[in-house]
Amino acid sequence: xxxxxxxxxxxxxxxxxxxxxxxxxxxxxxxxxxxxxxxxxxxxxxxxxxxxxxxxxxxxxxxxxxxxxxxxxxxxxxxxxxxxxxxxxxxxxxxxxxxxxxxxxxxxxxxxxxxxxxxxxxxxxxxxxxxxxxxxxxxxxxxxxxxxxxxxxxxxxxxxxxxxxxxxxxxxxxxxxxxxxxxxxxxxxxxxxxxxxxxxxxxxxxxxxxx
Numbered sequence: 001x002x003x004x005x006x007x008x009x010x011x012x013x014x015x016x017x018x019x020x021x022x023x024x025x026x027x028x029x030x031x032x033x034x035x036x037x038x039x040x041x042x043x044x045x046x047x048x049x050x051x052x053x054x055x056x057x058x059x060x061x062x063x064x065x066x067x068x069x070x071x072x073x074x075x076x077x078x079x080x081x082x083x084x085x086x087x088x089x090x091x092x093x094x095x096x097x098x099x100x101x102x103x104x105x106x107x108x109x110x111x112x113x114x115x116x117x118x119x120x121x122x123x124x125x126x127x128x129x130x131x132x133x134x135x136x137x138x139x140x141x142x143x144x145x146x147x148x149x150x151x152x153x154x155x156x157x158x159x160x161x162x163x164x165x166x167x168x169x170x171x172x173x174x175x176x177x178x179x180x181x182x183x184x185x186x187x188x189x190x191x192x193x194x195x196x197x198x199x200x201x202x203x204x205x206x207x208x209x210x211x
Contacts, residue, residue, distance in 0.1 A: 079118035080154070080190070080198035082129055084111050088203025091148060095140070105138030109148050109170075109181075114202050125192050127154070130184035131202050135170045137177045146170045149205035152185050156196050162188050165205050 091109040098104045116129040135146055147167040154162040170181045190198065 079116055080125070080127070080200050082114045082116045082200040082202065084114060085151075085153075085201045085203035088151075088206060091204035091206060093146075103139050106141040107135055107137050107143060107146060109133060109135045109146075109204065111202065111204070116200055120192070123192055125190045125198075127188045127190060127200065128184065128186045129188065129200055129202070130182065132180065132182045135172065135179050135181060137172065141177075144172050144174065146172070148181065150183055151201075151203055151205050152188075153201040154188060154190055155199050155201065156190070156193075158197075161190055 089111050092100070093106050093108070094100055094104045095106055111131050111133040113133075114129075114131045116127055118128075119126045129152060131150065135148065137143065147169055149165050150168050151163065151165040153160055153164075164185070166183060166185070168181050168183050170179050172179045
């Protein structure tokens with residue numbers, strides 16, 4: 001089993017210690033993955049009692065190499081990128097039925113950082129993903145507890161494989177007017193086919209803000 005930890009927009013150790021990332025190159029991971037593979041299947045079997053010179057001169061034909069390559073499982077060498085969905089990085093709450101007047105703003109929340117860890121095993125990519133952000137009260141805000149709707153989606157070639165919205169509780173202790181939040185989603189398993197475009201999207205569900 002290979003552990004892949006690639007840091008792209010990684011969270012600080014203070015905010016999200018569960019997602020500490022170690023940089024590994026794809027070439028190193030691939031070399032480790034293939035190091036246990038035997039090349040004997042690509043070479044003709046030496047005749048009984050044959051000398052080592054015959055084996056040294058043996059070569060696999062292009063057809064044999066292609067057939068052998070097709071039998072190898074696809075190997076994931078990269079953790080899917082995690083991105084904030086454009087237009088969903090900030091949540092504004094004005095109250096039910098209120099117009100978007102700045103003076104009516106009760107609170108706003110923003111995503112500051114996002115990160116993920118991956119473990120590759122048996123044709124699956126198991127992802128642990130998370131975000132950290134801030135909530136700030138507006139001119140009309142007096143909340144001490146807020147639930148933020150945060151969505152995580154994993155897509156393959158534009159098709160959702162996993163999508164879940166979580167209500168993130170955030171407490172604000174007066175006289176403070178702001179607070180931080182963290183959400184981690186562990187153990188999301190993604191079947192790996194090979195050659196596909198995998199992306200992890202995060203963002204607020206703007207239609208579910210609560211006071």
